[in-house]
Amino acid sequence: MTPFPRVPIVPADEDWMRTALELAQRAEEAGEVPVGAVLVRGDERIGQGWNRPIGSHDPTAHAEIVALREAGRRMANYRLVETTLYVTLEPCIMCVGAIMHARIKRLVFGAPDARCGAVASAVHLADADFLNHALQYTGGVLEESCSALLRRFFRQKR
Numbered sequence: 001m002t003p004f005p006r007v008p009i010v011p012a013d014e015d016w017m018r019t020a021l022e023l024a025q026r027a028e029e030a031g032e033v034p035v036g037a038v039l040v041r042g043d044e045r046i047g048q049g050w051n052r053p054i055g056s057h058d059p060t061a062h063a064e065i066v067a068l069r070e071a072g073r074r075m076a077n078y079r080l081v082e083t084t085l086y087v088t089l090e091p092c093i094m095c096v097g098a099i100m101h102a103r104i105k106r107l108v109f110g111a112p113d114a115r116c117g118a119v120a121s122a123v124h125l126a127d128a129d130f131l132n133h134a135l136q137y138t139g140g141v142l143e144e145s146c147s148a149l150l151r152r153f154f155r156q157k158r
């Protein structure tokens, strides 16, 4: 039984998740929790980011927020419609909030986050009826690779 939809996945999903995994490794190299995100419109990458709150002294510098900011600047638009966000870890409450504000069409995440995941784990924020944006989401894409990266990181930290 899965706590989140694993709707049919388009072939590009795994390719983009591999890109997000590469970005997550950059976070790991900087000593940050390894999470990476890439925002895609059509087959074009319009934003990317990796987790960097410690290095940038910015509590909001999660991979998703960094990617959305870059895309907003590049598109000169605060609405990022018709885009898909790929992220290696299920987003937190802050990031789901930003995703909804940005009107992201579809979210694809890798590893679920049982403790803090705000899509389909700790809370089901993406399905909250007070939010007037319908987000499509899929989880578990390259889940094992995404969670293995996190497990390795926290094992080394101990």
Ligand SMILES: [Zn+2]
Pocket: 062, 064, 091, 092, 093, 094, 095, 096
């Ligand atoms: Zn977040």
